[in-house]
Amino acid sequence: MSELFDHLDELRGSSRKVAVATLVNTRGTTPRKEGAKMVVGEGGAILGSVTIGGCVDAQVLQESEDVLATMRPRLLELNLGDEEAWEIGLTCGGTIEVFVEPLALDRADDAAARLYARARRHAAAGHTAAIVTRLDGEVGRKLLVLDDGAVEGTLGDAFLDERFAREAREAMATGASRTLFLEGTRAFVEVVAPPARLLVIGASHVAMPLVTLAKVLGYWTVVLDGRPRFATRERFPDVDELRVGIPSELVAEYPLIASTALVLVAHDYKYDLPVLRRALGTDVGYIGMLGSSRRGAAILTFLREDGVSDAQLKRIRVPIGLDLGARSAPEIALAILAEIQAARGGGTGQPLSAGPRTA
Numbered sequence: 001m002s003e004l005f006d007h008l009d010e011l012r013g014s015s016r017k018v019a020v021a022t023l024v025n026t027r028g029t030t031p032r033k034e035g036a037k038m039v040v041g042e043g044g045a046i047l048g049s050v051t052i053g054g055c056v057d058a059q060v061l062q063e064s065e066d067v068l069a070t071m072r073p074r075l076l077e078l079n080l081g082d083e084e085a086w087e088i089g090l091t092c093g094g095t096i097e098v099f100v101e102p103l104a105l106d107r108a109d110d111a112a113a114r115l116y117a118r119a120r121r122h123a124a125a126g127h128t129a130a131i132v133t134r135l136d137g138e139v140g141r142k143l144l145v146l147d148d149g150a151v152e153g154t155l156g157d158a159f160l161d162e163r164f165a166r167e168a169r170e171a172m173a174t175g176a177s178r179t180l181f182l183e184g185t186r187a188f189v190e191v192v193a194p195p196a197r198l199l200v201i202g203a204s205h206v207a208m209p210l211v212t213l214a215k216v217l218g219y220w221t222v223v224l225d226g227r228p229r230f231a232t233r234e235r236f237p238d239v240d241e242l243r244v245g246i247p248s249e250l251v252a253e254y255p256l257i258a259s260t261a262l263v264l265v266a267h268d269y270k271y272d273l274p275v276l277r278r279a280l281g282t283d284v285g286y287i288g289m290l291g292s293s294r295r296g297a298a299i300l301t302f303l304r305e306d307g308v309s310d311a312q313l314k315r316i317r318v319p320i321g322l323d324l325g326a327r328s329a330p331e332i333a334l335a336i337l338a339e340i341q342a343a344r345g346g347g348t349g350q351p352l353s354a355g356p357r358t359a
Contacts, residue, residue: 002195002218005120007039007047015041016106019064023050024188025097025179035177035190040064050098064100073101073140099188101140115144115153119192122146126255129192130168136186147172160185195220196259201247201275202266203230206290210333211239224250248274256282261340264289273302280312286343288320322349
């Protein structure tokens with residue numbers, strides 16, 4: 001969902017209205033999951049994709065132009081032949097559904113745009129939201145459900161609002177967006193989670209390309225260091241936050257939750273140990289430290305002697321990153337991000353070509 005917000009920001013200056021196409025249902029296994037989006041600006045700009053390009057996106061683009069002309073949402077059911085299905089990763093012909101809705105970016109009374117904006121603010125503060133969009137009947141009506149209990153909008157019926165709000169809260173707990181059929185009504189429940197955050201301890205030469213690559217993947221990036229000569233905007237033009245101070249104190253100001261990745265690249269005991277002590281008492285999703293196996297073992301020994309359990313110590317990945325044969329700083333940064341992505345997505349880190357093949 002953060003990708004959608006980035007696209008809207010990019011188009012806001014050139015388009016008063018946009019069409020947002022969302023993949024809401026598919027049969028089979030595809031490279032894009034439910035919630036994948038393409039945004040079409042009234043000036044012709046195209047950002048994102050509901051599949052992986054090609055004929056399907058071309059059809060969605062044509063329908064999006066009609067939605068912009070009428071400012072009325074529509075649900076598309078695209079029947080795919082075998083060749084089209086293979087193109088998006090299905091093993092045989094099938095059907096996908098794409099919901100296309102117009103947003104008026106320059107109008108304060110656009111209900112959908114308002115709900116998206118509120119969900120964005122809520123997620124940016126470290127919380128979770130769910131947007132429920134009706135797919136039949138009064139198509140396009142929305143219900144916003146926040147994890148603090150607040151609800152805004154309506155699907156057109158109080159009973160439906162209550163039922164779908166309950167399902168939305170369950171979806172927020174699992175983080176899975178999906179289309180549901182309840183009480184004779186279909187709706188797409190889309191989870192808006194806090195943006196993935198990358199906290200980098202140490203403004204080192206590895207941190208520089210690490211931040212740049214992470215931005216491409218949509219992370220909110222933060223670099224913390226106690227050395228003002230290293231932590232400069234000249235060295236880190238792409239970073240979202242660059243702060244100078246005691247890292248173990250600064251890191252406590254950020255939500256160390258499942259969507260946060262903590263990377264220590266300062267290669268300095270006085271930074272590493274206190275930060276690790278603090279992080280291991282939290283639910284931070286990923287902890288990795290740059291260094292050799294020997295140095296890593298020494299760090300773990302220090303922490304074990306301080307009373308940290310072996311179960312907690314197993315959360316620290318050192319040496320950091322996947323084995324890509326990396327040598328240069330950009331290569332090391334890529335190896336680190338590859339491991340973070342594998343950990344977040346539940347991947348093995350193995351080549352996909354080595355996996356099981358289906359006929």
